[in-house]
Amino acid sequence: MMTQQLPLNIEGLEQYQSKLESASGAWLKAFRQKAFDQWSAIGMPTLKDEEWKYLSLADLVNRRFQIATHHKLIEDKQFENYRDKGDINIVLVNGVLWGELSDLKHLPAGLTVSSLDAALAHNNAEIQDTITKLVPNDTKAFLWMNQALFLDGVCVQVAKNAVIEPVVHIIHVTSGIAPETIVFPRTFISVGEAAQVNILESHICFEPVSYLSNAVTDMRIASNAVVAYCKAQAEAHQAVHVGTTRIWQEKGSSLDSFSFNHGGLLTRNNLSILIKGEGTHTIMNGLYGLNGNQQVDNHTLLDIQHPNCTSYQLYKGLLNDKSRAIFNGKIYVHAVAQKTNAYQLNKHLLLGKEARVDTKPQLEIFADDVKCTHGATIGQLSQEEIFYLQSRCITQQMAIQLLSKGFIDDIINTIKNDSIRGKLSRLLLKRFPEVL
Amino acid sequence: MSDAIKQKELEDNKLAGAGEYRYGFHTVIDEDKPPKGLNEDTVRLISARKKEPEWMLEWRLKAFRHWQKMQEPSWPNFEYGPIDYQDIYYYAAPKQKNASPASLAEVDEELLKTFDRLGIPLSEQKRLSGVAVDAVFDSVSVGTTHQGELAKHGIIFCSFSEAVTHHPELVKKYLGSVVPYADNFYAALNSAVFSDGSFCYIPKGNRCPLELSTYFRINSENTGQFERTLIVAEEGSYVSYLEGCTAPTRDTNQLHAAVVELIALDNAEIKYSTVQNWYSGDKEGKGGIYNFVTKRGKCAGVNSKISWTQVEAGSAITWKYPSVILQGDNSQGKFYSVALTNNRMIADTGTKMVHIGKNTKSTIVSKGISSDFAHNSYRGLVKIMPTADGARNFSQCDSMLVGNNCSANTFPYIEVKNNTAVLEHEASTSKINAEQMFYLRSRGLDLEESISLIINGFCKDVFKELPLEFSVEAVKLLEMKLEGSVG
Numbered sequence: 001m002m003t004q005q006l007p008l009n010i011e012g013l014e015q016y017q018s019k020l021e022s023a024s025g026a027w028l029k030a031f032r033q034k035a036f037d038q039w040s041a042i043g044m045p046t047l048k049d050e051e052w053k054y055l056s057l058a059d060l061v062n063r064r065f066q067i068a069t070h071h072k073l074i075e076d077k078q079f080e081n082y083r084d085k086g087d088i089n090i091v092l093v094n095g096v097l098w099g100e101l102s103d104l105k106h107l108p109a110g111l112t113v114s115s116l117d118a119a120l121a122h123n124n125a126e127i128q129d130t131i132t133k134l135v136p137n138d139t140k141a142f143l144w145m146n147q148a149l150f151l152d153g154v155c156v157q158v159a160k161n162a163v164i165e166p167v168v169h170i171i172h173v174t175s176g177i178a179p180e181t182i183v184f185p186r187t188f189i190s191v192g193e194a195a196q197v198n199i200l201e202s203h204i205c206f207e208p209v210s211y212l213s214n215a216v217t218d219m220r221i222a223s224n225a226v227v228a229y230c231k232a233q234a235e236a237h238q239a240v241h242v243g244t245t246r247i248w249q250e251k252g253s254s255l256d257s258f259s260f261n262h263g264g265l266l267t268r269n270n271l272s273i274l275i276k277g278e279g280t281h282t283i284m285n286g287l288y289g290l291n292g293n294q295q296v297d298n299h300t301l302l303d304i305q306h307p308n309c310t311s312y313q314l315y316k317g318l319l320n321d322k323s324r325a326i327f328n329g330k331i332y333v334h335a336v337a338q339k340t341n342a343y344q345l346n347k348h349l350l351l352g353k354e355a356r357v358d359t360k361p362q363l364e365i366f367a368d369d370v371k372c373t374h375g376a377t378i379g380q381l382s383q384e385e386i387f388y389l390q391s392r393c394i395t396q397q398m399a400i401q402l403l404s405k406g407f408i409d410d411i412i413n414t415i416k417n418d419s420i421r422g423k424l425s426r427l428l429l430k431r432f433p434e435v436l
Numbered sequence: 437m438s439d440a441i442k443q444k445e446l447e448d449n450k451l452a453g454a455g456e457y458r459y460g461f462h463t464v465i466d467e468d469k470p471p472k473g474l475n476e477d478t479v480r481l482i483s484a485r486k487k488e489p490e491w492m493l494e495w496r497l498k499a500f501r502h503w504q505k506m507q508e509p510s511w512p513n514f515e516y517g518p519i520d521y522q523d524i525y526y527y528a529a530p531k532q533k534n535a536s537p538a539s540l541a542e543v544d545e546e547l548l549k550t551f552d553r554l555g556i557p558l559s560e561q562k563r564l565s566g567v568a569v570d571a572v573f574d575s576v577s578v579g580t581t582h583q584g585e586l587a588k589h590g591i592i593f594c595s596f597s598e599a600v601t602h603h604p605e606l607v608k609k610y611l612g613s614v615v616p617y618a619d620n621f622y623a624a625l626n627s628a629v630f631s632d633g634s635f636c637y638i639p640k641g642n643r644c645p646l647e648l649s650t651y652f653r654i655n656s657e658n659t660g661q662f663e664r665t666l667i668v669a670e671e672g673s674y675v676s677y678l679e680g681c682t683a684p685t686r687d688t689n690q691l692h693a694a695v696v697e698l699i700a701l702d703n704a705e706i707k708y709s710t711v712q713n714w715y716s717g718d719k720e721g722k723g724g725i726y727n728f729v730t731k732r733g734k735c736a737g738v739n740s741k742i743s744w745t746q747v748e749a750g751s752a753i754t755w756k757y758p759s760v761i762l763q764g765d766n767s768q769g770k771f772y773s774v775a776l777t778n779n780r781m782i783a784d785t786g787t788k789m790v791h792i793g794k795n796t797k798s799t800i801v802s803k804g805i806s807s808d809f810a811h812n813s814y815r816g817l818v819k820i821m822p823t824a825d826g827a828r829n830f831s832q833c834d835s836m837l838v839g840n841n842c843s844a845n846t847f848p849y850i851e852v853k854n855n856t857a858v859l860e861h862e863a864s865t866s867k868i869n870a871e872q873m874f875y876l877r878s879r880g881l882d883l884e885e886s887i888s889l890i891i892n893g894f895c896k897d898v899f900k901e902l903p904l905e906f907s908v909e910a911v912k913l914l915e916m917k918l919e920g921s922v923g
Binding site: 050054319335338348350351352353354355356357358359360361362363364365366367368369370371372373374375376377378379380 | 511822835837838839840841842843844845846847848849850851852853855856857858859860861862863864865866867
């Protein structure tokens, strides 16, 4: 089997795999093997795959990669600036949980954090059940690659009825790697019945290096739980980030999610939310602020399998220079999911002359008693609005800044938690000093 | 109208009253029908029957050879029975006593009767004054009305075969210029075996005084209909063109793969309206027409306009995307569509608007109504090329679901490569508003009347784009189709 051509060119793969194998239990071994076989069989997606129609991975396939073996944080000043003392910081370096940097000692009651490796070694049935049952979404190739090769990860569990006040900040930092390395950040979150929690998952890197981050996050939200979840991606400028987020929402639960894309040369996000119970509420918001040659591809799927659910989705993109955004939002309403209300909107502001957008909001509806709408707009700043501000003695530059900021604030302000919002605003300001 | 026809019309109306397909009758007529099967000889035979020049045959053969190398598309989100391309009659022409009738008076009475029964009077004295008709029966055009009057204005309106014979220079210049023979699987098939269709040429600065129309009738069993329409509007001209279609009730599926090409030069305008009512199969989804059509227009000149208006009420499967290539600066493309599906019908329709010229504009309004076990999809593409400065698009697609076993999908693709473009897209899916229903019912309207009124309101934006006679017909068609499927 090892002799066959693999979808990606990875040096020292066999060694790495045998190391993985010797360290893991029977369940995990079988799980990895199955994923590896599937990954080898399916290969990397090409432009001919409908789900990858607009994002070319040709460059990735031609590169030679290695897998991260050192897990130590090098650049720590900027890192310290990034995290807040008031949060519960959980730090993973190149996919491995780093106890010294994390606040694991004084966790509030009801919150458990452990390494995913350890959790799986204890044959945790809930995790095993969830990660097998969550259907693979559009990034099958990347998901299977992660399942086959991930080394560790973090497992965050919130107990039944627990209310966690501070933000749980999971920081995946990439550091100290050689160029052309692959990292596999993996996160598992389980929120118990009627629990409440605010989670921020950051993917950051402060070193100018090129790498591929293949991240997978699985989250199970039990009935009546209330979760705010934000994924902030601020990878290095040369990095490729492919993120798969799979969320399972049970009866009466509420999820307020936000996807923030900021760094990386090429980013692909797959967010899929399965509605597994009645009366859920889901918010899926997102923002991408791009410049230079950046490309961001957001694919979202909301699969509504039960009645009386509501969902709101707003994704906004600010595109500077030659950047490129791709959006595909799918809402799938099954025949039993009556009384569904689903709203989806995707807005783009094109500042750059050569910026490019491909968007496809998509509805597939099999139930009749529903209200579903979607919309998409693409445009540049209105000349009239700029003129109005200029006639009020505001310079043109300032007017553009004000209007762009208005465009972004509209979506940033949907984040209710101050600490999270503050961090995202700081990141944006650093990237768009002349615009914002 | 003779008594016999009146009698038949009464029967048809009775059928319609029971929610049945009223155009499902079959005309018994002698046919010239070469054997089934598709190979180069079939292509040669069709070309020979039509007495075509050598260049036309060459073009067909080129298309056929290319088609052999192509794969049937597999991307749609619906399934249809495998089509055996060797089990189809590619040519079926009614045998007429007079092989080439010089005028309509010489056309067989049986054929004229058929069109009378369909509500398309061809006989000179009964014609509506405002519309010129080209009537296509299976593989051939049986007659074109008002040709003399149109000729006075220099307008050419004839069957495609006549055009190949009498106006080869025009056909050569424009055939395949919008839909090349290699465009897609069904367009290639059509290019190889197309049998007839309409050709229309409006000379410079001319406003066509009549509505032009083509009526397509599939009659023969197991035949495929492959017609081709080509409309050229020269500088500053205007034409409004209507298309209607029906077929008999049968258990087997029949393939209809047409190609329509429109070319609008500087300041020209083409309005193309379709009321498609092919037989859609019975309640269990047995039989019906596979309507796999390629329609595309090119706004080649500055300030040119093309608008597609369609009411899709028939066919087992409708799979078509009338598109506009907006090449000339300031050109405009419009697409208005109502797709009504009931029983087990499938409609996958939409449009493509490709903006190339500066300040080009496009409008898309699509209304889908789905009931029983039907699937209704809007699939569209709006593409703004880097050269299309100041392009503008507005799209709206609304779906209405009647009943709990049907589905409505929207797949809008939006590709923007120019930052001066402004696009808006909106879509909604919902059911008939209970409050509106209650309001109408409380005013004494019965269930079906209320639904019909609401649906008409829902589709009004599209109906108002249709020429008057068609608009009335479309409203009636919708009422008829929905009868019995709700409540």
